[in-house]
Amino acid sequence: MDVQVQLSCGRLQGVRQEGVYQFSGVPYAEDPVGALRFRPPVPKAPWNGILDATRPSVVAPQAASRLAAVMGEFTGTQDEACLQLTISTPGLDDKKRPVLVWLHGGGFSSGSGGIDWYDGRELARLGDLVVVGVNYRLGALGFLVAEGVSEGNLGLLDQALALEYIRKNVASFGGDPGNLTLMGQSAGGNSIAALFAGKHDVSGVRRVILQSPALGMAPQTARAARASGHEFLKALGLSPDAADLRSQLQKLPVAQILAAQSEVARGGARYGDTTPPFQLSQGEEGATQQDFHLSAAEALQGVDVLIGITADEAHAFLMQAPRTQIVSAEEVAHCVRDIYGASAVDCLLQIEARHPHEYAGLHFSRLITHAVFAHPTRQFAQRAHQCGSRTYFYIFDWQPEASPFKSCHCLELPFVFGPSDAWAHAPMLGGGDGELLADIARKVQSAWLSFVHAGDPSTDSLPPWQCFTEQTPLVMHLSDSPHMRTEELCLP
Structure with missing residues (x-):
């Protein structure tokens, strides 16, 4: 059934299915x-008439995901006109529900906030809350730094503007603009840290959920x-000294930009280095810092x-790289020293001994x-606690028997959003038993929803979930047999 809602900038038409309204x-x-x-985002101007929000959001231009062999493929139409939201809500009323804002991962180079993997309707229905998926610019289009073209972090500015838009309009979707939870995974988690560390406007944000943030991947230095x-x-054959450089770049086909972006990624690739060539960068005003995760924890x-x-x-x-099976200990030590520094070699020696x-x-x-x-x-959690935040820590350690990826990066995502058909062929799930997956998902979702509503993930389906503190670093292990444990998290 089609429905309409009036916003500050115009009227939208969405759909209502199974008790949830969705606007894409x-x-x-x-x-x-x-x-x-290559310019900072400009707020959407008001429109006349009714804007159709019944079709899926487009996907920001991107090359193939480096984790496709782990997560599987997703579908979506790529378009540079991608600064869009996907909004799911149980009611178009004045109930003032909590609002969950989702920032997707993908190494700042892939993913989308509106694809089937991240369909927010189940969370909206189960938790009686508004779920908003955010698209932002990726790769070079979102994070290029080039004099006279872009100072970088355009994708981060997109996210900040999306938050402003949500605060201004979410009441029309039955949400409370003063009760926002920011949830991000991987690059999305890093983005949340950068929004706080960079002193962007995060008013209304009461809670944050950071899933597998790559906080050891510091923002790039300006250099x-x-x-x-x-x-x-x-790679594009352009001179950095050209007077009309931005104009030249603005005229290029998107495919040519993506090809050059991929060429840069291949040229700088190092075995064991997870850092993409286009990501958060340290601005002239210290928008992000070398220890930005600690600055972010303090800013909370x-x-x-x-x-x-x-x-x-x-x-x-x-585990998707053939070299991993045959690489020598000497080669690994060299890579560790080259990428992570001499001090990391001591950690490697301890891991080898364990x-x-x-x-x-x-x-x-x-x-x-x-x-x-x-x-x-762990450092982030400890600093957040020291600065007055109620902090809860988890390790997702369920391991599918048929997957070589074990409890890998991104594995918790189907359990947060629900193991829908979109995840049916994800290699990382290893053909796991459907009933088991659904049972774990119920436990994870109930904890996440409890946290969104009350700032505490405790739920009847899990053991008592206590706060993480420096003195008592309590960690919830999420699996088919959830349990709390005190541990230092020093080495895996």
């Missing part, structure tokens, strides 16, 4: 095309970001925090999980 392709900014390409930008221009100022990782994060990246019967590639995966995910995430 809702524009929160002017299309970043032509003269607006490194400019170097990637130079390589990008070189009492915002409730639910944060966690999967047990084998880096398996998603390394797991003497594993091959070197697995040791490398454990080291990356520790350096990029587990250790900095």
Whole structure:
């Protein structure tokens, strides 16, 4: 059934199915095309008539995902006019429901907030809340740094503008603009940290959920970001000194931009390095900092925090690489020193001692999980607690028997949004038993929804979930047998 809603900027037409209203392709900014390409987002101007929000949101232009072999493929129409929201709500009334804002992951280069993987209707129905999926610019179109073209972080500015739009309009969808929860996974979690660390307007945000944030992947220095930008221009055959450089870039086909972006990614690829060439960068005003995750934790100022990782994060990246099965211990040590620094070699030696019967590639995966995910995430949680935030920590460690990826990066996503048909062929699920998947999903969803409503993920379907503190680092292990445990999270 088609329905309509009046917003501050115009009228929308959406659909109502199974008790949930959904509006897709809702524009929160002017299309970043032509003269607006490589520029900060511009708020959407009011429109006349009724805007059709019954068709799926488009997908930001992107090359193939580096995790397609793990997560599977998703469908969607790519279009540069992608600054859109997907909004799901149980009621178009004045009930003032909590609002859950979803920032997708994908290494700042792939993904979308409105695809079937992240359909918010089940969460909206189960939790009686408004769920908003956000699209933002990706890759070079969203994070290029080049003098006279872009200062970077355009995708982050997109997210900040989306938050402004949500605060202004969500009451029309039955939501409370003063009761927002920001939820992000991987790059989406890093984005949440950057929004706080960069002092963007996060008014109304009471809670944050950070799933597998790659907090050990610091934002690029201005120098490194400019170097990637130079390589990008070189791949396009453009001079960085051209007076009309931005104009030239604005006229190029999107396919040519994506091809140059992929060429830069291939040229800078290093075995074991999860950092994309186009991502958050440190701005001139310190929008992000070297220890930005700690700055973000301090900036939370009492915002409730639910944060966690999967047990084998880096398996998603390394276990699909044939080299992992044959790489020598000496090669791994060299890679660790080159990418993660000399101090990380000591961690590698400890991992080797703890797991003497594993091959070197697995040791490398454990080291990356520790350096990029587990250790900095624990630091974030500890600092957030110190600064007055109620903080809850989890490790998702269910392991599908038929998957070589174990409890890998992204594995918790089907359990947060629900194991729908969209995830049916995801290799990381390893053909897991449907009833078991649904049971774990019920436990995870009830905890997430409890946190959104009350700032506390405790639920009858889990053991008592206590806060994470420096003195008592309590961690909820989420699996088919959930349990709480005190642990230091020093090494995997």
